[in-house]
Amino acid sequence: MLAAFAIFLSNASYAQQFRTLEETLSNSPEASYAFVRCAAFFRASGSWAGAQLPNSVLDYWKENVLALFLAASRIRANRSGMTGEQAITSVELDSETIAGQYVESFRRHYANTGSAWDGNEIWVSDRAVCDSLAQLVVDRIASENN
Incomplete structure (x- = not known):
């Protein structure tokens, strides 16, 4: 029991350091970071929401995950x-x-407010950045295939 509590505390302090993608990008992370982070964003959002979202949204997020994985891997x-x-x-x-960091953010925000995403600064901010980045990558892949 004590070991589980220690793990919880270490995870909680690590999760508290999770900042918006925009803030993190201001520190010039390695070149593929934004692509990896956005793939994780869509992956975690889809995992959290599951069957509660229309298939069209889940399919859009899956396409984004694949495109962002490809871009990050190439980089x-x-x-x-x-x-x-x-x-x-x-x-x-x-x-x-x-x-996992995103899901923890969703859980924490849900526990505090009753909503995983509404008013969740990380989700709202990262959604804007990741939607834009994913669209650029998907468009680039489409142009390469034509």
């Missing part, structure tokens, strides 16, 4: 010398960790 492979498979694995692991 990592090009900048680090990783193979494509190594880059995909790296992006997947980082995205999974960040998605």
Whole structure:
């Protein structure tokens, strides 16, 4: 029981450091970070909402996750010398960790306000940034395929 409480406290303090993507980008993170973070945003949002959202919204988010994963993996492979498979694995692991931070933010906000997203500064801010970034990536992929 004490160990579980210690893990909870360490997770809680780590989650408190989770800032909006816009704030994080002001510190110039590594090149693929915004793509990984946005993939995690859509992944976590879809996971949290599940069947409560229309299929069209979930399909849109899934398309965004795939496009952002592809972009992040390409960036990592090009900048680090990783193979494509190594880059995909790296992006997947980082995205999974960040998605967990989003879900924790949703839980905390829901517990405090009764809504996971309404008024959740991280969700509202990151949704705006990630919608724009995802649209750019999806459009770029579409133009490459034409």
